[in-house]
Amino acid sequence: MSTSSQKYHHGDLRQALLDEGMALVQESGPEALTLRKLAQRLGVSAMAPYRHYPDKESLLAAIAADGFRRLQERLEAAERSDESPGSPLLREGIAYVLFALGNPALFRLMFGTNRPQGLAPDLDAARAGAFGVLMRHMQASAGTDERSAQARGCWSLVHGLALLLLDGLLQVPEGATPEAWIGLILESTTAKQ
Numbered sequence: 001m002s003t004s005s006q007k008y009h010h011g012d013l014r015q016a017l018l019d020e021g022m023a024l025v026q027e028s029g030p031e032a033l034t035l036r037k038l039a040q041r042l043g044v045s046a047m048a049p050y051r052h053y054p055d056k057e058s059l060l061a062a063i064a065a066d067g068f069r070r071l072q073e074r075l076e077a078a079e080r081s082d083e084s085p086g087s088p089l090l091r092e093g094i095a096y097v098l099f100a101l102g103n104p105a106l107f108r109l110m111f112g113t114n115r116p117q118g119l120a121p122d123l124d125a126a127r128a129g130a131f132g133v134l135m136r137h138m139q140a141s142a143g144t145d146e147r148s149a150q151a152r153g154c155w156s157l158v159h160g161l162a163l164l165l166l167d168g169l170l171q172v173p174e175g176a177t178p179e180a181w182i183g184l185i186l187e188s189t190t191a192k193q
Contacts, residue, residue: 013042013044013048013049013051013052014052016042017038017042017049017052017053017059018059018062018063018066020038020041020042021033021038021059021060021062021063022063022066022067022106024037024038024041025060025063025105025106025109026103026105026106027105028105029105029108030060030063030105030108030109030112033056033059033060034056035049035050035053035055035056035059038059058120060109061119061120061122061123062120062122062123063106063109064106064109064110064112064123064126065120065122065123065125065126065127066126067103067106067107067109067110067126068110068123068126068127068129068130069126069129069130070099070103071096071099071110071130072126072129072130072132072133074095074096074098074099075092075095075096075130075133075134076133077095078091078092078094078095079091079092079133079136084179085183086183086187087137088137089134089137089154090183090186090187092133092134092137093154093157093158093182093186094179094182094183094186096158096159096162097158097161097162097165097178097182098178098179098182100162100163100165100166101162101165101166101178104166107162107166108166111159131151131155134151134154134155135147135148135151137151137154138150138151154190157186157189157190158186161182161185161186
């Protein structure tokens, strides 16, 4: 019996759908997810998922929101870590790229264009939470607009690097650890000339 089925039998079908949906997205991508397939995997009736998620898109938005919360946790853990060298912002950048490499299908779902802002409040809040971690490191003396622009520049750098690696347009050189190589790229890009 799967862990998700056990969770359902304990009365938490909503969480079981989220967990099993996340697993299915990671295995096969978001296009493979259907509520009927999840019901089969969880051993519940075909209509049971609809009590919690009215359609596939609402479940995908919930999975994406969970992904942003997981990303935020990773960023905050990197920020607090004293095991890795570099500034908290650099450690967060490395954590961001490593999150993408470790969760490619989820990462693409999280940033998918078919989930624009304003349609899913939980997703919007989770996105803002992850972005808020980055905002903490922007110059306190700068105005809000300038701080936001700085944060978006940092985000663009790590997001672009993550996508280039995911798409195979860049590769971590043989013999290099991903963490060290990503750190080198980010540090050399942002170093003052």
